[in-house]
Amino acid sequence: MSEAVRDCELRGGHAGHVTLRPLVRAQKIRTAAGERSEGWIDELRSDGAERDDAIGRLHALLLRAARFEVMRRARFVPHLRGGDLDDVALQSANDALVAVLAKLDRFRGQSRFTTWAYKFALLEAAVKVRRLAWQGREIPLEPTEWPRFADSGSSPHAQTERGERLGEISRAIDTELTPHQREVLVALALNEVPIDVLAERLGTTRGALYKTLHDARRKLRRALDPEEERGQADD
Amino acid sequence: MTDKTHPQEELARRLLGPAGPELGCDECFEELDRYVELELARGGDANAAVPGMRAHLDGCPACQEDYASLRALVEAEA
Numbered sequence: 063m064s065e066a067v068r069d070c071e072l073r074g075g076h077a078g079h080v081t082l083r084p085l086v087r088a089q090k091i092r093t094a095a096g097e098r099s100e101g102w103i104d105e106l107r108s109d110g111a112e113r114d115d116a117i118g119r120l121h122a123l124l125l126r127a128a129r130f131e132v133m134r135r136a137r138f139v140p141h142l143r144g145g146d147l148d149d150v151a152l153q154s155a156n157d158a159l160v161a162v163l164a165k166l167d168r169f170r171g172q173s174r175f176t177t178w179a180y181k182f183a184l185l186e187a188a189v190k191v192r193r194l195a196w197q198g199r200e201i202p203l204e205p206t207e208w209p210r211f212a213d214s215g216s217s218p219h220a221q222t223e224r225g226e227r228l229g230e231i232s233r234a235i236d237t238e239l240t241p242h243q244r245e246v247l248v249a250l251a252l253n254e255v256p257i258d259v260l261a262e263r264l265g266t267t268r269g270a271l272y273k274t275l276h277d278a279r280r281k282l283r284r285a286l287d288p289e290e291e292r293g294q295a296d297d
Numbered sequence: 298m299t300d301k302t303h304p305q306e307e308l309a310r311r312l313l314g315p316a317g318p319e320l321g322c323d324e325c326f327e328e329l330d331r332y333v334e335l336e337l338a339r340g341g342d343a344n345a346a347v348p349g350m351r352a353h354l355d356g357c358p359a360c361q362e363d364y365a366s367l368r369a370l371v372e373a374e375a
Contacts, residue, residue: 130370173330177371181329184366188359224305231312251311257322257359269323272357276321279314279356286313 099175106166120162123176124183125155131187138195150194154186161186192256201263202253203245234285243278250275319352325360333368337375 105116128151136147161182169178235244249255250271257275261268302310320328328347335341344351354361 127370130373131366134366134369173334176374177330177334177367180370181326181363181367184370185326185363188363188366192359224303224309227309228305231309235312247312251314252308254311254358257357268359269321272322276314276319276356279312283313283316 099169099171099178102175103166103169106163117159117163120179121155121159124158124162124179125151127180127183128152128154128158128187131184132191135188135191135195139191142194150190151187154190155183157186158183189258192258193262196256196259201249201255201260203249230286231282234282238281238285239278243274243281246271246274247278247282251279314356315352317352318349319356320347320349321353322357322360325350325353325357326363329360329364329367333364333371336368337371 102116102120105112106120107113108116129148132147132151132154136142139147142150158179162179165182169175235247239247246260249260250257257268257271261271264271328350332343332347332350335343335346354364
């Protein structure tokens with residue numbers, strides 16, 4: 063890791079916690095390369111002090127994005143204090159920096175470099191907060207009980223229709239899906255377990271889990287509305 | 298729009314997911330920065346430029362959150 067990044071960690075990290083601010087709106091990120099994406103790429107691919115400087119600025123930018131995300135999600139982790147939250151943001155920025163530098167060749171210039179880089183920091187921070195929010199909690203893979211809904215504002219006909227629809231879906235879940243598809247669908251769609259959390263517990267990836275969810279949903283739609291689903295597939 | 302959806306309909310929507318072609322999570326992440334900038338650009342047609350993105354965002358809460366955060370951050374920086 064470069065000296066520039068180490069300096070950033072010391073200034074913004076464990077040595078002295080930085081107070082999180084609710085918004086970055088008033089903190090426009092200044093960069094020596096300005097808005098020129100090519101400038102970022104050239105500097106990050108250069109050598110010596112120029113590269114170290116660019117990495118330091120990139121880390122600062124990622125840290126700001128990570129703090130932005132952590133603040134948006136702080137209500138989901140009420141047990142964490144400001145210093146803990148800032149540690150999450152710092153770790154997210156560090157991990158995002160590694161990811162950005164490793165994937166520089168995949169930057170295609172179809173957005174500003176800063177927008178491209180932000181998404182890595184936001185992803186790292188979001189995943190970390192979701193996992194912290196579910197730390198120690200059991201992951202429900204079975205529908206212990208379907209949720210009950212207050213329905214005082216609906217007509218009896220509408221209530222019956224909605225109830226019947228959910229009944230059909232429930233039966234299709236039991237009859238159409240593989241056990242793995244059923245577990246994934248129930249956890250993600252019924253019990254609203256975050257996909258990153260389930261991926262970590264099951265030792266798989268977010269992409270693989272979503273593929274399973276997608277296949278399960280498609281089976282259900284085909285079972286419930288064969289004609290409509292066939293029409294979609296033909297489009 | 299979704300605020301007025303009945304909870305039972307919302308549950309059915311989560312269980313059945315979006316109809317039609319959609320991106321996966323990895324492709325969504327690859328395209329997210331371009332999609333957001335196209336959305337924020339005058340005259341940009343993000344949904345035409347990135348087919349399947351909107352359907353995926355409708356079906357994947359995590360990617361929807363990532364999209365909303367990136368869009369909010371870019372807007373805050375503007």
